[in-house]
Amino acid sequence: MDILSLIGMVLAFTAIVGGAVLKGAGASALWNGAAFVIVIIGTFAAIFVQTPMATFKRALAIVGWVFKPPISDSRALIAQIVEWSSIARKQGLLGLEPAVETQTDPFMKKGLQMLVDGIEPEAMRHMLEIELSTQEHVDQAAAKFFEGMGIYAPTLGIIGAVLGLMAVMKNLADPSKLGPGIAAAFTATVYGIGAANLVFLPMASKLKGIIARRSSDREMAIEGLIAIAQGENPRNIEAKLAGFLH
Incomplete structure (x- = not known):
């Protein structure tokens, strides 16, 4: 959490x-029902027009990261890669086959399987970097779903305020309705600006940070797996990957 x-x-x-x-x-x-309909439902309407279905589904899948981000332990990952390199030096790359079966991260599992299959290091790097780039692009697009909501919400808030003031103008003959009417009109502005700056934009920024950290860990994993494929010394691999911690 x-x-x-x-x-x-x-x-x-x-x-x-x-x-x-x-x-x-x-x-x-x-609380104002009309303001809620105009701002919140209007914001979702705008973002739905903008967003492909696949991106919307991915946004729903990662929104939980705001409160429960994926576990990221770079030091533990380095220790794991060093352990794999030690196994590979003692038993050969085929000795990593049991590790493939126990690996839960699809990206790491694919990289380990490539090692076991004896794929050339440069070909392995190329394939893993393509997968990393694609996944990062998909996740960043999902994060921008919430960023888009943060952009549209204030504008919908202004529209709600204008519509509210239009209603007030129709009741100028009744001064008792002017105060409550104007207050209700500005409630829409509060909804729009508040939702954008206290919810949607912070969520987007949080998700982008998490995605960047995941990509950094996977870049480190690629370097480690390539080093194992090239037969580098475990201590050298550990020293090389330690640079990612900074």
């Missing part, structure tokens, strides 16, 4: 509700 993401969401909710109470508007002023 990413405790900072959880704390951030709680603080975001507290900031909006607490601010409304302290300013005298009251928490009830934050």
